[in-house]
Amino acid sequence: MEIRLTKYYYGDIPEDKGGGSNTIKKTSSSSPNGGGRDGAGADWPLWEVFIRSKQGIDHKHVGSLHAADAQMAIENARDVYTRRMEGVSIWVVESKFIHASNPDEAASLYEPANDKVYRHPTFYDLPDELTHM
Amino acid sequence: MSVQELEKIFLDKIDQEIKIEPKDWMPDAYRKTLVRQISQHAHSEIVGMLPEGNWIGRAPSLKRKAILLAKVQDEAGHGLYLYSATETLGTTREQTIVDLHSGKAKYSSIFNYPTLTWADIGAVGWLVDGAAILNQVMLCRTSYGPYARAMVRICKEESFHQRQGFDILVALSKGTQEQRDMCQDAINRWWWPSLMMFGPHDSESTNSEQSTKWKIKRMSNDELRQKFVDMIAEQVKVLNMTLPDPHLKWNEQTNHYDFGEINWAEFWNVVKGNGPCNKQRLDARRKAWDEGAWVREAATAYAAKRKARAEKQEEKQIA
Amino acid sequence: MTKDILYNYTMHLADNALILAQRNSEWCGHGPVLEQDIAITNISLDLIGQARSLYQYAAELINAPSPSIGGGRGEATEDSLAYLRDVRQYKNCLLVEQPNGDWAQTILRQFFFSTYQYLLYQQLQKSTDDTLAAIAEKSLKEVTYHVRWSSEWVVRLGDGTPESHGRLENALEELWMYTGELFAPATYEAEAVTAGFGVEVSALKAAWEQKVNEIFGEATLPDAAAGGREGIYMQTGGKEGVHSEQLGYILAELQYMQRAYPGAEW
Numbered sequence: 001m002e003i004r005l006t007k008y009y010y011g012d013i014p015e016d017k018g019g020g021s022n023t024i025k026k027t028s029s030s031s032p033n034g035g036g037r038d039g040a041g042a043d044w045p046l047w048e049v050f051i052r053s054k055q056g057i058d059h060k061h062v063g064s065l066h067a068a069d070a071q072m073a074i075e076n077a078r079d080v081y082t083r084r085m086e087g088v089s090i091w092v093v094e095s096k097f098i099h100a101s102n103p104d105e106a107a108s109l110y111e112p113a114n115d116k117v118y119r120h121p122t123f124y125d126l127p128d129e130l131t132h133m
Numbered sequence: 134m135s136v137q138e139l140e141k142i143f144l145d146k147i148d149q150e151i152k153i154e155p156k157d158w159m160p161d162a163y164r165k166t167l168v169r170q171i172s173q174h175a176h177s178e179i180v181g182m183l184p185e186g187n188w189i190g191r192a193p194s195l196k197r198k199a200i201l202l203a204k205v206q207d208e209a210g211h212g213l214y215l216y217s218a219t220e221t222l223g224t225t226r227e228q229t230i231v232d233l234h235s236g237k238a239k240y241s242s243i244f245n246y247p248t249l250t251w252a253d254i255g256a257v258g259w260l261v262d263g264a265a266i267l268n269q270v271m272l273c274r275t276s277y278g279p280y281a282r283a284m285v286r287i288c289k290e291e292s293f294h295q296r297q298g299f300d301i302l303v304a305l306s307k308g309t310q311e312q313r314d315m316c317q318d319a320i321n322r323w324w325w326p327s328l329m330m331f332g333p334h335d336s337e338s339t340n341s342e343q344s345t346k347w348k349i350k351r352m353s354n355d356e357l358r359q360k361f362v363d364m365i366a367e368q369v370k371v372l373n374m375t376l377p378d379p380h381l382k383w384n385e386q387t388n389h390y391d392f393g394e395i396n397w398a399e400f401w402n403v404v405k406g407n408g409p410c411n412k413q414r415l416d417a418r419r420k421a422w423d424e425g426a427w428v429r430e431a432a433t434a435y436a437a438k439r440k441a442r443a444e445k446q447e448e449k450q451i452a
Numbered sequence: 453m454t455k456d457i458l459y460n461y462t463m464h465l466a467d468n469a470l471i472l473a474q475r476n477s478e479w480c481g482h483g484p485v486l487e488q489d490i491a492i493t494n495i496s497l498d499l500i501g502q503a504r505s506l507y508q509y510a511a512e513l514i515n516a517p518s519p520s521i522g523g524g525r526g527e528a529t530e531d532s533l534a535y536l537r538d539v540r541q542y543k544n545c546l547l548v549e550q551p552n553g554d555w556a557q558t559i560l561r562q563f564f565f566s567t568y569q570y571l572l573y574q575q576l577q578k579s580t581d582d583t584l585a586a587i588a589e590k591s592l593k594e595v596t597y598h599v600r601w602s603s604e605w606v607v608r609l610g611d612g613t614p615e616s617h618g619r620l621e622n623a624l625e626e627l628w629m630y631t632g633e634l635f636a637p638a639t640y641e642a643e644a645v646t647a648g649f650g651v652e653v654s655a656l657k658a659a660w661e662q663k664v665n666e667i668f669g670e671a672t673l674p675d676a677a678a679g680g681r682e683g684i685y686m687q688t689g690g691k692e693g694v695h696s697e698q699l700g701y702i703l704a705e706l707q708y709m710q711r712a713y714p715g716a717e718w
């Protein structure tokens with residue numbers, strides 16, 4: 001399939017036409033998003049936002065934002081991520097405090113679970129007469 | 134693992150439509166392309182607030198004012214989601230913004246055109262957001278996870294933008310002669326620039342064989358542009374207005390609309406910085422940023438003080 | 453008679469909300485940081501919503517049989533009320549029409565007004581007029597957040613850097629003289645109290661000062677009434693239609709379309 005990459009959409013101007021690329025700082029940040037957050041100059045710290053959309057449901061990661069402190073982060077999250085009644089509860093955590101598993105270890109971390117099908121209820125073929133189980 | 138092996142894993146994922154995530158290995162060029170594209174997309178959302186923001190104060194009814202304010206605010210949100218996505222690639226928001234202000238990074242040229250009348254707000258919503266949505270829907274399937282997720286959120290929010298624009302034009306098309314003239318005039322001025330939003334012809338694209346494999350973008354410029362023309366050429370009839378193109382004609386053979394040639398000289402001129410509002414848009418962004426510096430510093434200083442106080446308090450309690 | 457008072461009183465509440473919304477909306481696209489650009493726009497949207505409910509109610513009052521007010525322009529609507537009155541008919545207080553200035557001035561203006569509006573709506577919830585009571589109750593949730601947001605910013609700026617502290621002091625210098633008007637009842641406010649549905653604004657002053665002092669304390673600013681401000685002359689008149697020169701320009705922008713294309717629908 002032929003897929004064109006260069007699309008001058010929304011300012012996507014390639015470098016040979018004057019659209020510079022941003023400086024990338026490679027860091028070993030511990031954030032799950034892998035970004036270069038430390039020493040971010042005058043930027044306020046980055047926070048990850050988790051929102052519970054309805055009572056009784058888990059908080060779900062919805063995105064991130066910048067804020068000077070936790071209180072501001074919660075308010076910013078309210079203003080940015082719940083403008084359309086998306087939430088009833090907000091958690092924020094500074095991105096640098098999140099530790100993520102290493103994708104290179106995915107095989108050793110998750111694949112061992114693949115052959116433990118007996119942990120799933122559908123593994124058991126029970127008599128049809130049996131109800132309420 | 135060798136680079137060759139890593140690259141193979143990377144390309145396998147792309148082939149299998151598995152999203153690339155921030156901490157995954159990726160070729161430097163892929164990272165660079167993404168940073169350029171996502172940050173320029175982010176800048177476009179933010180600079181795009183200016184032409185429409187220009188009419189918030191003058192919106193002709195309270196309902197229209199509230200809608201426009203909410204719409205422009207949404208664009209701020211889009212910019213924010215996209216800056217966050219670039220941050221996952223190892224840039225800071227500040228660095229990204231500095232590149233915009235220095236002129237190193239670009240944004241969509243469409244926002245370098247002025248909004249002269251209220252009808253322009255309708256035309257921008259209908260044509261500009263309309264063109265943007267076509268691109269954005271495609272980008273929801275882009276190969277980089279954070280970008281794709283940001284686009285899904287953005288597309289959900291965009292759904293009302295084009296409608297509110299069209300709704301403004303419907304009201305004008307049913308209004309007085311002055312209003313209908315205003316409507317037609319705005320369509321005339323915004324039609325060609327919105328076609329330019331899809332970029333140069335496919336034949337002129339400078340993409341390499343390598344980058345086509347990456348699935349950052351998934352439809353060609355000309356394909357999307359044709360889709361847009363076919364859509365708008367029908368919708369404009371509802372308004373009893375016309376598109377300013379004598380070559381626009383339904384083609385029975387292709388089952389598409391034929392249309393005239395874009396003025397590419399104008400396109401490249403605006404990209405180069407010679408559009409009617411290039412300077413004014415960048416100046417406005419720089420001014421907001423520079424004048425906001427003391428505010429951002431104050432919040433940082435206060436947060437540090439508060440943290441220090443809390444720690445002292447804790448020490449006291451322990452002692 | 454009572455209806456005239458109710459109409460004037462409602463219009464005063466509506467004008468306050470609209471003019472502050474209009475001022476705050478000037479920040480949209482120009483805020484000091486994206487997150488706060490979005491935040492102040494939310495406040496603007498809340499205030500426009502309040503203004504619309506109030507204008508709609510006022511229009512209902514004016515359109516009801518045997519109107520003794522307005523008239524001559526046919527059916528009143530939220531838009532005819534917002535877009536077709538001139539400066540002298542606008543009843544907002546002077547505070548809300550003051551320029552945005554820098555972020556400190558915008559924040560302090562919001563803090564002063566929201567704190568006042570919070571206390572006012574708290575009482576208005578109990579109004580004998582059911583519609584006003586309902587609007588107050590709904591708006592109070594929004595205003596609670598505006599107070600929280602603006603208070604925190606006052607503290608941040610006051611206790612932030614020497615520059616932000618200085619700018620906040622300047623803002624105080626600019627705005628303090630417009631705070632007295634909030635608690636000096638206009639004719640229709642006094643009449644509304646007598647008629648039973650209005651709030652006695654002079655009675656809100658003590659609680660307002662207490663909140664201001666509390667936040668000023670955290671912001672390392674001197675008490676509201678101290679620091680030589682006690683004797684400062686308070687500007688009044690906005691609520692009776694005698695405004696600062698600012699309002700004319702606000703209306704010129706706000707009303708431009710309706711004035712340039714009379715009678716058109718948008």
Ligand SMILES: [Fe+2]
Nearest residue numbers: 178181208265
């Ligand atoms: Fe947009």
Ligand SMILES: [Fe+2]
Nearest residue numbers: 178207208211
């Ligand atoms: Fe957008």
Ligand SMILES: [Fe+2]
Nearest residue numbers: 208262291294
């Ligand atoms: Fe949009």
